[in-house]
Amino acid sequence: MDSQKTAPPTPARRTEPNPLYVASVEKAFDVLKAFRRGQAEFGLRDLGLSEIARLAGMDKSAAQRFTSTLVALDYLAKDPITRRYRPAVKLADLYFTYVISNRLAEIAMPRLIEAGKVYDTTVNLCELCGTDIIYTIRIPHEKARFEATIAGRRVPAFCAAGGNVILAHLPDDERQAILDASPLRPLTDETIIDPTAIRSRIARARRAMFDIGVNQAMMHEISTAAPVFNAEGKVVAAVQIPVYSPQWSLADARRKIVPLAVETARAISGSL
């Protein structure tokens, strides 16, 4: 008679036997992560103390301490009447901190803005983070699903055009390690999850120097991407441009959007 109502109790607590490791910091971030999970899995915009405890895999006392601390630091806000917590504006500081110290972003930004105007399309820059890609810069032009317009969004690398072009130019062992670690869960009915199919798609992307995918991460989305290289010739990011059916056909995307992504990526690479 198991009464766990929510997902796997704890996603395997990281055990860092390093004497320089401060465990409290990890737990604070676990609390923040709980909100992302809560939103993704249950559509919750705010969380109560017990929910946080459950989602972050800690007991109520710990949740109490860390929420209290995060509220004092202004990274979490607490509704005084419902007593529920939600992420606070100040979290945006950290994104700024990342981007402002990122030369790649600085160089890419004007070119991405430029590129968006050519066909009035959204243009994104994405970088690898573990087995996912994260959209670090987004220039939205079209009203897609809300999450699809927000910077910081994660998509598994194996099913994103941006992910594929990055994987394609990684050293073999690194690419393999990431694919091995990727849970091949489909995001749409058409997501390719067959390992050999994925591999050949990546190989194609390497030869062509771009990738294009249809309905892989989201329905009605045709996603194109091209790799960005640094001065030493290593992939560091991808320019990704999505367009949406039925306004765009695959043929038109191929003919117009792919070259735009490739050209933009090349321009950025050239200035690194």
Added chain:
Amino acid sequence: MDSQKTAPPTPARRTEPNPLYVASVEKAFDVLKAFRRGQAEFGLRDLGLSEIARLAGMDKSAAQRFTSTLVALDYLAKDPITRRYRPAVKLADLYFTYVISNRLAEIAMPRLIEAGKVYDTTVNLCELCGTDIIYTIRIPHEKARFEATIAGRRVPAFCAAGGNVILAHLPDDERQAILDASPLRPLTDETIIDPTAIRSRIARARRAMFDIGVNQAMMHEISTAAPVFNAEGKVVAAVQIPVYSPQWSLADARRKIVPLAVETARAISGSL
């Protein structure tokens, strides 16, 4: 014989005598903040251990422990050869966490995108955070200075059009408290820092339901803004639209941009 070479050693350590307060968490965030300061004050994209210690106001041992844990958690990256640290992609997660759980952002996003197309201008949503405003959503269309295009950017509320329209509709005591707490340091040669001038500008913004400022936070910028209200009639944000001289004149901004900002803000308010 003082050998402190850098700015004020510690910006007054917060002393939280709450038994539920976990001080280590604060220190971890202090380390992250150090990067923002390092960038703002010295233009540094990465920091060495000792620099972090200095900027975050802690000793080398502490800096060592917290950088080490933040690296383990992937919020900081360490260059193995230079041994310097820099903010890592994963920080973008936290921004996403904030925005995705924010109803306001969800409702505003499509209207902001729409608004940007009218005159091909950048459109921003900003929210109050302490004495600053933070740009939470940005739809960039023009290639302004890099920082001016990044979400998470902070500007003192008193000299930002977005800040003024928010302040204008706050309860008197709250507005006063924020102005009292604001360091009235000018950002440009033309920034208004006279308290009574600021007050009358805010009063005007309240009556007019918009604000417009020239060269207040950045040279060549004409900044317009209008307030967004929630269902209970409280200000929660501002729609801000900047245009740049010499492409735009003040008169044109008044005639075209202000109504656009006002209308967009009203549309958002109406859907909250």
Added chain:
DNA sequence: GCTGCCGTATTATTATGCGATACAACATGT
């Protein structure tokens, strides 16, 4: 009105984070 769950407050215990110290690897300048 009873029962369960939630958020809050308080406590003793000890594990945990602390910071002094010593070392190594560079850079610097003479």
Added chain:
DNA sequence: ACATGTTGTATCGCATAATAATACGGCAGC
């Protein structure tokens, strides 16, 4: 080349600071 002042790394005993158990009050919903 050497002496000097950095910087980053590693170790360790001590006491503080974070912990988890517990108890309380409030608010739901049967």
